[in-house]
Amino acid sequence: xxxxxIKVRDLVVGFGDHNVLKxxxxxxxxxxxxxxxxxxxxxxxxxxxxxxGLLPRRAGSIEALGTRLDTAxxxxxxxxERHWGVLxxxxxxxxxxxxxxxxxxxxxEYLKLSERLxxxxxxxxxxxxxxxxxxxxxxxxxxxxxxxxRVALARALALDPEIVFLDEPTSGLDPIxxxxxxxxxxxxxxxxxxxxxxxxxDLESLHTVCDRIAALADGVVVAEGTMxxxxxxxxxxxxxxxxxxxxxxxxxxxxxxxx
Amino acid sequence: MGMASAPxxxxxVSGERLLLAASGSWTATYAGQLESLVDNxxxxxxxxxxxxxxxTGVREFDxxxxxxxxxxxxxxxxxxxxxxxxxxxxxxRGLLDEVHQANRGDxxxxxxxxxxxxxxxxxxxxxxxxLRGTLPFVNMFGAVGEALVRVVARPKNFxxxxxxxxxxxxxxxxxxxxxxxxxxxxxxxxxxxFFHFRQFGADIYVVDMVGILVLREIGVLIVAIMVAGRSGSxxxxxxxxxxxxxxxxxxxxxxxxxxxxLVLPRILALLIALPILAFLGSMAALFGGGLVAFLYxxxxxxxxxxxxxxxxxxTHFEVGLIKAPFMALVIGFVACTEGLRVQGSAESLGxxxxxSVVKSIFMVIVLDGLFAIFFASIGM
Numbered sequence: 001x002x003x004x005x006i007k008v009r010d011l012v013v014g015f016g017d018h019n020v021l022k023x024x025x026x027x028x029x030x031x032x033x034x035x036x037x038x039x040x041x042x043x044x045x046x047x048x049x050x051x052x053g054l055l056p057r058r059a060g061s062i063e064a065l066g067t068r069l070d071t072a073x074x075x076x077x078x079x080x081e082r083h084w085g086v087l088x089x090x091x092x093x094x095x096x097x098x099x100x101x102x103x104x105x106x107x108x109e110y111l112k113l114s115e116r117l118x119x120x121x122x123x124x125x126x127x128x129x130x131x132x133x134x135x136x137x138x139x140x141x142x143x144x145x146x147x148x149x150r151v152a153l154a155r156a157l158a159l160d161p162e163i164v165f166l167d168e169p170t171s172g173l174d175p176i177x178x179x180x181x182x183x184x185x186x187x188x189x190x191x192x193x194x195x196x197x198x199x200x201x202d203l204e205s206l207h208t209v210c211d212r213i214a215a216l217a218d219g220v221v222v223a224e225g226t227m228x229x230x231x232x233x234x235x236x237x238x239x240x241x242x243x244x245x246x247x248x249x250x251x252x253x254x255x256x257x258x259x
Numbered sequence: 260m261g262m263a264s265a266p267x268x269x270x271x272v273s274g275e276r277l278l279l280a281a282s283g284s285w286t287a288t289y290a291g292q293l294e295s296l297v298d299n300x301x302x303x304x305x306x307x308x309x310x311x312x313x314x315t316g317v318r319e320f321d322x323x324x325x326x327x328x329x330x331x332x333x334x335x336x337x338x339x340x341x342x343x344x345x346x347x348x349x350x351x352r353g354l355l356d357e358v359h360q361a362n363r364g365d366x367x368x369x370x371x372x373x374x375x376x377x378x379x380x381x382x383x384x385x386x387x388x389x390l391r392g393t394l395p396f397v398n399m400f401g402a403v404g405e406a407l408v409r410v411v412a413r414p415k416n417f418x419x420x421x422x423x424x425x426x427x428x429x430x431x432x433x434x435x436x437x438x439x440x441x442x443x444x445x446x447x448x449x450x451x452x453f454f455h456f457r458q459f460g461a462d463i464y465v466v467d468m469v470g471i472l473v474l475r476e477i478g479v480l481i482v483a484i485m486v487a488g489r490s491g492s493x494x495x496x497x498x499x500x501x502x503x504x505x506x507x508x509x510x511x512x513x514x515x516x517x518x519x520x521l522v523l524p525r526i527l528a529l530l531i532a533l534p535i536l537a538f539l540g541s542m543a544a545l546f547g548g549g550l551v552a553f554l555y556x557x558x559x560x561x562x563x564x565x566x567x568x569x570x571x572x573x574t575h576f577e578v579g580l581i582k583a584p585f586m587a588l589v590i591g592f593v594a595c596t597e598g599l600r601v602q603g604s605a606e607s608l609g610x611x612x613x614x615s616v617v618k619s620i621f622m623v624i625v626l627d628g629l630f631a632i633f634f635a636s637i638g639m
Contacts (some may be wrong), residue, residue, distance in 0.1 A: 005451065028441035057408075094607065095604035095605045096604050111290055113291055113294070117326075117327075120330070120361075120362055121290075121323060123361065123362050124322065124361035124362055127360065133362070141604050142603075159287050160287050160322050160323060190353065191357050
């Protein structure tokens with residue numbers, strides 16, 4: 001049994017008198033890329049935002065890196081948060097800071113480092129995500145969509161986290177850039193030994209990079225496992241998603257060997 | 260996480276080689292300590308010809324550790340000395356290879372320019388910026404004029420709903436606060452008048468002062484400044500955030516002229532609202548003056564009105580109200596121009612809103628001064 005780095009148990013989250021997540025349980029294993037799929041409005045982003053503490057939960061427990069987040073003190077929480085990075089859907093870069101300052105922001109906050117080391121590490125991170133030192137002094141408004149995602153990823157990786165949360169990392173990118181970004185996530189996951197929790201709509205990402213997939217419907221995880229297990233699921237939503245028209249077109253194409 | 264411990268780098272010299280034994284956590288948490296350890300070794304003993312780093316004792320290793328190791332290696336290799344790294348666990352190899360590629364590009368020139376040059380550069384740039392800053396206004400003036408001609412030629416194109424909506428916001432909804440403030444200003448002027456004029460027994464002239472001052476200058480000026488702060492800033496912020504979210508570009512691609520759709524109704528609303536507000540404000544100030552004359556100066560309301568009728572003529576009233584539409588134009592132009600100059604960042608939105616308010620208040624006061632000279636020379 002692989003070690004679970006995030007453990008969600010019987011999670012209930014809702015707004016008003018409507019519960020979005022109804023007793024959901026899910027594990028993310030250490031060193032894997034878990035893809036979370038679900039229809040629009042099924043609560044994928046709600047789950048992600050609840051785990052990282054942006055939304056309150058009504059019941060259930062969340063455990064990350066061996067710490068119960070619901071009962072943890074503020075200091076314990078911060079200790080855990082320091083070990084994860086989040087890539088928001090639209091990047092959420094600070095628009096008044098340069099790319100370099102954006103990447104250095106968490107370092108400045110959490111670590112006591114010399115300016116030189118921060119500069120060097122920030123550039124190294126930017127180069128790891130496929131940018132160059134020349135991009136470092138640009139402002140977020142000067143970046144293209146793909147570059148914004150890359151900078152946001154560099155910022156999420158700034159503290160060398162153990163867990164990375166990705167919210168629709170390839171949305172808004174053209175298929176080629178999306179493919180490159182998938183590959184980048186896979187490469188970084190292997191060099192840095194990350195555990196990745198990825199919310200996505202992109203069937204191709206699921207095929208290429210995810211070790212395991214969890215399908216969200218009706219407020220619970222209705223199917224969990226590898227791509228092959230998804231294909232065998234008889235749940236109506238999972239069936240139409242993975243065996244629908246679009247899905248079969250992608251499945252017929254030869255599977256890229258990114259690993 | 261459980262095995263985190265402070266990093267160490269023990270050195271021994273064997274012949275002409277430096278042997279380093281690394282241990283502990285080479286991670287972000289200890290990066291500060293680690294940097295000084297590494298820099299000490301990088302500077303060490305110039306006579307030695309080579310270095311071996313034994314990484315067996317290292318428990319944890321991340322990008323920070325990898326980069327500092329790479330920095331040490333580069334420092335030594337730069338002086339044509341050999342370096343070997345042993346005992347690094349295989350799964351950390353990829354990370355070390357990755358940082359081996361890092362920071363090899365050209366460093367940016369922007370940081371390295373000398374202080375005095377940068378200072379001069381800054382002066383030049385801000386001067387150039389100030390000169391260029393006037394261009395958008397001229398541009399906006401022309402664009403609005405052009406849109407106006409088009410709308411006059413085809414009145415159906417005019418966005419009447421939008422203009423009414425803005426008239427409601429900058430006119431109707433501003434009435435209470437404008438009345439309150441001008442009323443208070445009228446009270447204060449009258450009170451100060453009585454307090455000082457009384458020493459000379461010139462109580463009655465307070466009415467002249469209040470009447471002329473309010474109708475000619477204060478009424479319209481205070482209202483224009485209020486409107487610049489209240490409505491000008493909201494125009495800038497609205498247009499600015501529309502610009503940021505590419506709504507302005509969307510309009511343009513659909514074949515609409517943003518000036519016609521967004522700017523013209525706003526300026527027109529101000530053009531109608533400001534004279535009305537100035538009139539209401541002047542009345543409120545005169546009322547405030549009268550109230551203070553009665554309560555504080557002991558002057559009966561009939562006397563106040565009688566004296567007011569003698570002291571002021573329709574000319575004073577005209578001088579005040581003629582200025583109002585021009586001030587409305589200045590506020591509208593400045594606010595809309597600044598709004599459309601907003602760039603992508605949240606900071607620039609704040610900057611442009613501030614500059615919109617500051618510039619329009621400044622322009623309103625300058626305009627008021629020019630009008631004062633003009634009216635004096637034509638004897639109004």
